Amino acid sequence: MNETIHIYHTNDIHSHFENWPKIRAFLERKKEQHQARNEEMLLFDIGDHVDRWHPYSEGTLGKANVQLLNELGYLAATIGNNEGITLPHAALNTLYGAAQFDVIAANLYDKQFKRPQWAVPYKIYTAKSGIKIGVTGVTAPFYQLYQLLGWQLSNPLKELGTQVEILKKKADILIVLSHLGIHQDRQLAQLYPEVDLVLGGHTHHVLAKGEMDGQTLLAAAGKYGYYLGHVKLELDPSTKKIVSRSAQALPTGNLREPVDEEQEIQHYYFEGKKMLGKKLVYLPETLESDWFRETQLPLILCEAVLEWCKADCAFLNAGLVLDHLEKGTVTKFDLHRILPHPINPCLVELTGAQLEEVLVETLDPKWEKLELKGLGFRGKIMGRFVYRQIRFDHALRKIYIQGRPLEPKRIYKLGTVDMYTFGDFFPHIREAKAHYFMPEFLRDVLEWKLLQLYPVQS
8 A cells, every 4th residue: 555645844934923823723733634544744844934033033043933843843944044144153053952853954064064963964764664765955055154154065956966875875765955946946856866855945936736847846835934835745665666746835824713823923922022122222312214314213323334344434225224213211122123134234345436336326216115025124115325424416426435535446345234245236236245244233233333322321
C-alpha cells in the first residue's frame, strides 16, 4: 500500500500575527485529521518568520516567533534574511536556543567558517514506511551584510551541490527549504534534478498549484500568512519512489476563524508594547512629523544620521517617520511605533557631479505620494525629502554643501538610509560603494540623538 505524506509550509510571515490564529487553528485541525487516518504530516518554515516591525518580535528579538513555531510542532525551519541580517550577532546566535525544531541552514557559517551549533546543513527524517526523507536548506546570499554582523555565507547553489551529493546516498526523497527566491529556485531545479521538492520563499511569490521544473516540484506560499502551503506526496514503499505529487497555496482568508481570534492578535501586540515600555526621554514639546512639508522630527532624524555616519551631508525621505512624538515621556515603544522599519543608516561616497544629479532628482514631486513596499520600508509613502548640510539656491541653480558651493570633482560622504542602495531610486547611490552601520536601525540612531537633545535629569 502506498504511503501519503502531507507537507505544510509557511514562508515570509514577517511577524504578521494577524493571520497566525487562522494558520494555527487550521494546522491543529489537520494534525488531528492526519493522525486519525494514519497519514504522515510534516511542517516547515522557509524563513523570514521574524520581522522586527512588530512590537512582539522587537521586544523578544524574535524569540516569540520561535515559541509560536514550537507550539505548532514545526519539524524544521531555515532562516531568512530578516533573521540573518536584522538581528545583532548575539541575538541570532541565541534565537533558537529554545527551538523544538531543527534549524537547517547549510550555507551559514561564523567568522571562522564553522557552522553555528544551532544549525545543521541537512537532516534525514524517516517516514512510517521506512522511506528516508533528506532535507537541506539555504538562505539568500547577502554576503556583505552578514559579514558586518560577524557571519559568513557560502554560495547557496554551490552549497546545495555538496548537500545533494551527500543526501543522494543517504535518503530516498530530497527536499530543499529555499529562502532564495523564485528565479534561483528554478535554477536549482535545473542544476539538481535529483531534488524532488523545493519549498520556496524570499521573493513572496505564490505558486497556487505548484510548478514542475523538470523532475522537481516547486511550491511557495506568498507572504504575511496570506497563504499556507500544502504539498501532498504519494510514495511507493517497495520502490521508495514518489508515485504522485501535488501542491497548492491555500488562501488563509478562506479558513475558519478561530474563537477569540481578535483577542489573540491583540495579545501579541500588547505583550510587545509592554516589553518596550522603557522610558527614554521627556519631551517639553511635541515633535511633529509631516510627509509633505518640512517638520522637526524628520529633520532631527536626518541630523542624527549625518552625525552617526560622520558624513559631509545627509538626506532621507520624510515618509520614514510615521507619526509625531507627543510632549511628555518617550518610550522605546514610541520610537518603534514611528520607526518600525528594519532599515540601517549608511554612508556612500559620491563625486560632486554625481551628488548633484541625485539631489536634483530628490526634488522631483513624484516622490511625495509614491507608495512603497519592501526594501525594509514598513510605511506607506515616500514623502518629501529632508536635508542636512545641503542647501538649494533655486534662483541661481546652485547647491551648497556645508555652506559652500558644490564642487563637481570633489568626493563627498553622503549619510542616508540603506534602502536607497538596494532599490531603483538613485542609480549613483545604488552603484556606489556603501558602508552600512549595523546592527543599529534608524530608531536606535534617533534614540541616541534624543538623549543628546533631551538628557535625562538625575
